Amino acid sequence: MSDSTTNLEFLKERVREFCEARDWDQFHNPKDLAIGTITEAAELLEIFRFKSEREGEELMKDAEARDEVAMEMADVLFMLLRLAQKYGFDLTQSLLRKLAINEERYPVEKARGRNVKYNKL
Amino acid sequence: MSDSTTNLEFLKERVREFCEARDWDQFHNPKDLAIGTITEAAELLEIFRFKSEREGEELMKDAEARDEVAMEMADVLFMLLRLAQKYGFDLTQSLLRKLAINEERYPVEKARGRNVKYNKL
Amino acid sequence: MSDSTTNLEFLKERVREFCEARDWDQFHNPKDLAIGTITEAAELLEIFRFKSEREGEELMKDAEARDEVAMEMADVLFMLLRLAQKYGFDLTQSLLRKLAINEERYPVEKARGRNVKYNKL
Amino acid sequence: MSDSTTNLEFLKERVREFCEARDWDQFHNPKDLAIGTITEAAELLEIFRFKSEREGEELMKDAEARDEVAMEMADVLFMLLRLAQKYGFDLTQSLLRKLAINEERYPVEKARGRNVKYNKL
Numbered sequence: 001m002s003d004s005t006t007n008l009e010f011l012k013e014r015v016r017e018f019c020e021a022r023d024w025d026q027f028h029n030p031k032d033l034a035i036g037t038i039t040e041a042a043e044l045l046e047i048f049r050f051k052s053e054r055e056g057e058e059l060m061k062d063a064e065a066r067d068e069v070a071m072e073m074a075d076v077l078f079m080l081l082r083l084a085q086k087y088g089f090d091l092t093q094s095l096l097r098k099l100a101i102n103e104e105r106y107p108v109e110k111a112r113g114r115n116v117k118y119n120k121l
Numbered sequence: 122m123s124d125s126t127t128n129l130e131f132l133k134e135r136v137r138e139f140c141e142a143r144d145w146d147q148f149h150n151p152k153d154l155a156i157g158t159i160t161e162a163a164e165l166l167e168i169f170r171f172k173s174e175r176e177g178e179e180l181m182k183d184a185e186a187r188d189e190v191a192m193e194m195a196d197v198l199f200m201l202l203r204l205a206q207k208y209g210f211d212l213t214q215s216l217l218r219k220l221a222i223n224e225e226r227y228p229v230e231k232a233r234g235r236n237v238k239y240n241k242l
Numbered sequence: 243m244s245d246s247t248t249n250l251e252f253l254k255e256r257v258r259e260f261c262e263a264r265d266w267d268q269f270h271n272p273k274d275l276a277i278g279t280i281t282e283a284a285e286l287l288e289i290f291r292f293k294s295e296r297e298g299e300e301l302m303k304d305a306e307a308r309d310e311v312a313m314e315m316a317d318v319l320f321m322l323l324r325l326a327q328k329y330g331f332d333l334t335q336s337l338l339r340k341l342a343i344n345e346e347r348y349p350v351e352k353a354r355g356r357n358v359k360y361n362k363l
Numbered sequence: 364m365s366d367s368t369t370n371l372e373f374l375k376e377r378v379r380e381f382c383e384a385r386d387w388d389q390f391h392n393p394k395d396l397a398i399g400t401i402t403e404a405a406e407l408l409e410i411f412r413f414k415s416e417r418e419g420e421e422l423m424k425d426a427e428a429r430d431e432v433a434m435e436m437a438d439v440l441f442m443l444l445r446l447a448q449k450y451g452f453d454l455t456q457s458l459l460r461k462l463a464i465n466e467e468r469y470p471v472e473k474a475r476g477r478n479v480k481y482n483k484l
Binding site for chain 1: 122123124125126127128129130132133135136139142143144145147148150151152153155156158159162163165166168169172174177178180181187190191192194195196197198199201202204205208210211212213214215216217218219220222223224227229232233234235236
Binding site: 243244245246247248249250251253254256257260263264265266268269271272273274276277279280283284286287289290293295298299301302308311312313315316317318319320322323325326329331332333334335336337338339340341343344345348350353354355356357 | 364365366367368369370371372374375377378381384385386387389390392393394395397398400401404405407408410411414416419420422423429432433434436437438439440441443444446447450452453454455456457458459460461462464465466469471474475476477478
C-alpha cells in the first residue's frame, strides 16, 4: 500500500479503528484534535530547531533523520484524519477547494518567486 | 473527487503543480515546510481558543465554522503533502507504520478509555 | 529573588550569560528563537492535551504537575528573553504598548464576558 | 518604565486588571492560556516563515518589522503573565530554577558551539 494506491478514506478507517478500539471517542473533540495537530507539528519542527537551512536539507539524505521526520509527519496526519473522520470532513475536497482559493490569492504572475503572504503581494 | 476516490499521489501532484508554477521550490526547504505546518495548525487551533469543549462541538454543526475548519485543515495538509512530495516521503506507508508502532505503545487493554501518553501508561 | 523584586533586565542578563558561555550566539538568530518559542509553548500545551478543562484546573492543585507547568513556562520565557536581549527589545515597553492597543481593540463595554477576537466583536 | 526598572509583579498586575475589567476569568483556565501562548507564538514565527536566516536578521534592522515582532512577543508574554498571575506561578523563580537544571543538562564543555538537544549531547 502506498500513496499511489491508497485513498484518504482508507486511512481514515484505519485511524477510526485504532481510536475506537481504545474507546478514545470521549477525548476526541475538535478542540483537542486541533491541539493534537499542533503539538505533533511542533515535534516535526523541533527536528530542525537551531539547524541551518543547509543542515535541514542534509537531514533529508540521512536515513535515521528521514525516519524521524516520517514518523512525526504521520502523527500530524493522524490528527487531521481523525478530525476529518469523526466530524465528516472530506480532506480531498477541502484541499482542492483551498487550492482554487489560493489560485486567486496567489496569481502566478504576482506570486512567482516571492515569499510573501497574499495580503502583502 | 473525494477521499473515497482519490489517492494521495494525485493530491501531491496538485500541490507540486501549484508550487512549481510559482517557482516556490527555492523557499520550500524542509525546515520552512515544518514551520508552514505548525503555523497553519495554529490557525486551526485558534478557532477553538477560549471556547469550551461544548462550544467546540457546537461549531461542528455550524456551516460557516465548518468551512473555516475545513480550510485550515486543508492548509495543514498542503504543507504535509508538499514536504512529502518534495522530499520523497510516502504518507500512507508512514501512517501505517506509525499505527503499528502505536499498537505497541498503546496496547488496547492498557490504553482503553485513558487519556495519558504512552510513557505514563 | 522573585517576581516582586526582580526586573526583566536582570533575567535577560542571566539568559545572556548562559548562552554566551556556550557560544550559542551563532544559532540564536530571530527565526530560530521564534521556533524555540513555539516548540516550548507546545510542550506547555501538551500537558493539557486530551484533558478536560476541569482536569486542567485540577492539575493546578497538584505539586508535580505545577512543577512541570512552571518549567515549561520558564522555557518559553527563556526564548522570549533571549530574543529580546540579543536584538534589543524592551519587553516591558512592548507589553504596555500592546495593552494600550488592546484597550482600543477590546473596549470594556463590548468585550466584557465575551470570548471572541476583536475583529468579531 | 522599562525592563531595567519594572518588576514582573507590576506587569502581572497590569494584565490582571486588563482581564478582570473584561470579566475574562471564566475563559482563562490553564489549558486555554496554554493555547493562547502557542497561537501567539505562531504569529511571531509566521513573520519569519519562508524567509532565510539572513532575511530574518535583516528584519531586525527594519523599524516596521521590529514593531511587528515586538507586538507578537508582547502577546506571548501576556499569556505567560496571565497564567502565572492567575495560578500563582513566580516566573523569576521558575526561570532561575530552569537555568540551574539546564546548567547540568548542557555542561559548558560539552554544549559549547553545539546545536543539539541535551539527550543527544
